[in-house]
Amino acid sequence: MLTEKIKARFGAEILDAQNERDEETFTIDRERAYDFFRALRDDPDFEFNVLTDLTAVDWLERKPRFDVVYQLNSLTRGHRIRVKIRVDAADPSVPSVVGVWGAADWLERECFDMFGIDFKGHPDLRRILMYDSFEGHPLRKDYLYNKRQPIVPEVDPVVNPIRQSR
Numbered sequence: 001m002l003t004e005k006i007k008a009r010f011g012a013e014i015l016d017a018q019n020e021r022d023e024e025t026f027t028i029d030r031e032r033a034y035d036f037f038r039a040l041r042d043d044p045d046f047e048f049n050v051l052t053d054l055t056a057v058d059w060l061e062r063k064p065r066f067d068v069v070y071q072l073n074s075l076t077r078g079h080r081i082r083v084k085i086r087v088d089a090a091d092p093s094v095p096s097v098v099g100v101w102g103a104a105d106w107l108e109r110e111c112f113d114m115f116g117i118d119f120k121g122h123p124d125l126r127r128i129l130m131y132d133s134f135e136g137h138p139l140r141k142d143y144l145y146n147k148r149q150p151i152v153p154e155v156d157p158v159v160n161p162i163r164q165s166r
Contacts, residue, residue, distance in 0.1 A: 002024060002079055002081070003017055003019055003024050005045060005046075006024075006026065006040075006046070006081075009039070009043065009045070009046075010028075010036060010039070013028055013029060013032050013036055014026050014027070014028060015027045015028060015029060015086075023082065024080075024081045024082065025081070025082040025083075025084065026081060026082070026083050026084070027083075027084045027085070027086065028083060028084070028085060029085075030085045030086075030087065030093075030094045030095065033085055033094060033095050033097075034095040034096075034097065034099075034100070036083075037070070037083075037097050037100045037101075038099075038100050040072065040083075041100055041101070046074060046077065047074045047076045047077050048072040048073065048074045048081070049073075049074060049075055049076065050072065050073040050074070050075055050101070050103070051070060051071070051072060051097065051100075051101035051103045051104055051107070052071040052072065052073050052080070053069075053070075053071040053107065054068070054069070054070050054071070054097075054104060054107035054108060054111060055068075055069050055107075055110075055111060056068050056069065056087075056111050056114075056115040056117050056139075057069060058115060058139065058140050058141045060140075060141035060142060063088065064086040064087055064088040064089070065087070065088060065089040065092075066086070066087040066088075066089070066092055066115065066117060067084045067085070067086055067087070068084065068085045068087055068094050068111065068117055069082060069083070069084050070082070070083040070084075070085075070097070087117065092115070092116055092117050092118060093117065093118035093119070093120050094117065094118075094119060094120070095119070095120050095121055096108055096119040096120060096121040096122040096123075096125075098119075098121075098122055098123060099121070105122075105123070105124070106128060108122050108125065109122075109124070109125060109126065109127070109128040110128050110129060112125055112126075112127075112128075113127045113128050113129050113130055113137070114129065114137055114138060114139040115137050115139050115140060116136075116137035116140065131152055133149075133150050133152055134149055134150075135147070135149060135150070
């Protein structure tokens with residue numbers, strides 16, 4: 001029923017919809033993603049008021065290479081969905097949803113750090129798990145696990161904070 005409501009509301013914006021094992025998954029176009037997410041949050045029929053998780057999947061051999069995956073919950077309606085945006089390796093970017101759900105702030109930073117996905121419009125997109133001079137993105141399938149990284153001096157972040165800007 002939820003799948004039909006979302007399909008009826010968004011129509012052509014949905015590239016694919018699946019319901020397997022009672023898990024509803026929608027694939028959408030990245031150009032309309034921000035408006036799609038905002039409508040899912042604000043529409044009284046859906047009220048997806050919680051972004052539970054945001055991550056990416058690297059399909060090395062597939063075109064487009066990446067899926068950016070959002071897990072959404074509605075606490076008031078009691079339902080949840082998964083939304084995917086397919087992203088090409090040549091332009092690995094999607095619009096930031098920090099303006100829709102504040103929880104996206106650090107989740108988008110983690111996805112940027114681990115996969116190299118750029119979140120356009122993010123207020124502070126920088127590494128969150130790896131140090132600033134770390135080369136590459138460790139959760140990409142083509143990342144060399146035995147790659148030597150630059151040695152950096154240890155810094156006390158309280159005494160001497162480092163704030164790298166992009």
